[in-house]
Amino acid sequence: MPHQPPPPLLHRQNTTTQILHHTTTTIFSTRHHLLVFLFVSQLVFSFHIQVETILQFLTEYIDNNPSIKTHFHQFKTPPKPINHYHPDPFPSFFDDPLKWAFHRVSNDPQPKPELNATILALSSFVSENGPRVSEYIHSVTALSFRVTEDKNTVSKKNQDFFTIWLIVTVFLASYGVAVFGFLVTHSMVNGIIFVMIMIHFLKKKWPLGKIFRDGLDLGMDRLCWLYALRLVLMTGLTQLLGLCFFGNFYDPYTHFKIFVRLKFMPITSVRYWVEGLERDSYGFLFTWLMLDMYMSLYFSVDACVAIADSKKNGLEVIKEGYRLMSLMDNPATNLNLLQNFVCGLYVRSILADVFGPVFAVVIQSCMEAYFLVAWMMYYLCVKSMDANSRGVPFGQRELEAMLVDGGQ
Known part of the structure; x- marks a missing residue:
């Protein structure tokens, strides 16, 4: 079988503007693609709304439950008692x-x-x-x-045990639902977008049900471990930053509220502000945003590598993603900066003040889905450029191999 050339314009998308233009034209090229994009945006929007509802419920539950506040306040260092000798009062005949x-x-x-x-x-x-x-x-x-x-x-011991059991149960249930939604939603969304782009370049027509089903299977099979790894790394680094910036705050109850809030930051866009520690809050948010931007740059490319080539293990996926990103580092950096700005906390605060919080989540959900398509375009472009530079074929047969069996 003669080697087929790569899809048109794929190997000539070398700048950020060209990648974004190609992303936009692909989404609006057919009615099916637009419906898939809207469905994916709806999934992202539903995930963010549900996680924020869970976080709001958990926060209100902690604030409105006096037993939790009393339990944590007992760990405060009490002032040293002043001992005064009080003689026993004269007993009454009727008492004893x-x-x-x-x-x-x-x-x-x-x-x-x-x-x-x-x-x-x-x-x-x-x-x-x-x-x-x-x-x-x-x-x-x-x-x-x-x-x-x-x-x-x-x-008192029974009451303390019940309070601890209640806190742990409510927190684990809420956090577990949020983590499960994070892994399933992001894996499924990436899988659906991957299938949509593959059939676009292969010029195939699949029904929407097949696109969703195959995208769900591919995403859950190839991407769950990668998003779980990212979540573990970001959660640990977030808690470490919280300990560095808020470790000197000597209130166990406030420490617990900070801990709960920071656990949800890697899952959804949550900004936490500690009253009385404005300077530390500024430092924490700036450091966390830089860290999140750095991590998202590598994991965005790694997600494309993992779903396109299932034969690579975890370490090989990370190495391949770093190698491909180094070939076109300028477009990757620009895409990452633009994504973190448009989908970040600052733009969301502006949109929420102007149009309301729900509309802000809708816009940012659509932009998150848009940049997932852009990163897949970037991966295919750099993959085509790398293959052409090494004399390795990269055409429709290789794209079909990605879609069918996950590797060349």
Whole structure:
């Protein structure tokens, strides 16, 4: 079979403007492509709305649950107590007749003439058996206090255990749903876009159901591990940055709220502001945005490599992505900067102030889907250029191999 040339214009898209122009024309080239793009944007929009709803529920649950705040406030270092000696008040006869009589005898051992014989006899009995009565009284009193203290301790431990169990259960359930949605949505969206672009260059006509089904299978099979790796790395680095910038804040309750908020930052666009630590918040946000931009640059290319060639393992995917990006580093850097600006927190805040928060999420969801198409175009362009420079064939047969069995 003679080697077929690469798709038209694919090997001549060497600039950011050309890649973006080719991306736009591909999306609006047919009605099927536009419907696929809108469906993918809807998936991204639904994911962001659901994650933000989960985060809002979790935040309100923590703020409105007084037991959680009380549980964390008990870990604060209490002020040193000032000990003052307070003598026991004089006992009442109706509370404890023996103790009342013993105090009467010990404080006034001399019998008064006006006391009757019953009081004298009781006084004489207590005086003769004073130590035994005193020991008995103190033993009973100490035992009653010990039983009460043990009951209070057990009750407090049960309440603390229930509070901890409630916090852990609600947090793990909310975070687990968010992570599951992140992995499934991004893998499925990338898979659908990959199938759409492949059939575009191969000039095939597939029904929408087949595009969605095959895209879901390819994405879940080849991309879940990569997005899980990115999520683990970004979550760990985010918590480390939070510890560096907010570690000196000595409030366990606020620390827990910061921890929860930072766990969701790698999943969706969340900006967290700590009142009273404005300078640290500025530093944290700037450092995190630079880190996220750096990570997204490499993982965007790696995602294209992973879904196009399933024969490569994880390390080979990362090496191949870095090698291809180094061949066209200027367009890759420009695409990454533009994507992080358009889909970032600053533009979202402006759109939310002007058009409302829901419309801002809609626009950014469409732009996220748009840049996924642009990164796939970039990958095919640099792949074609690399193959031509090495004299390796790269045409429709290689594209079909990517789509059918995931590798050449």
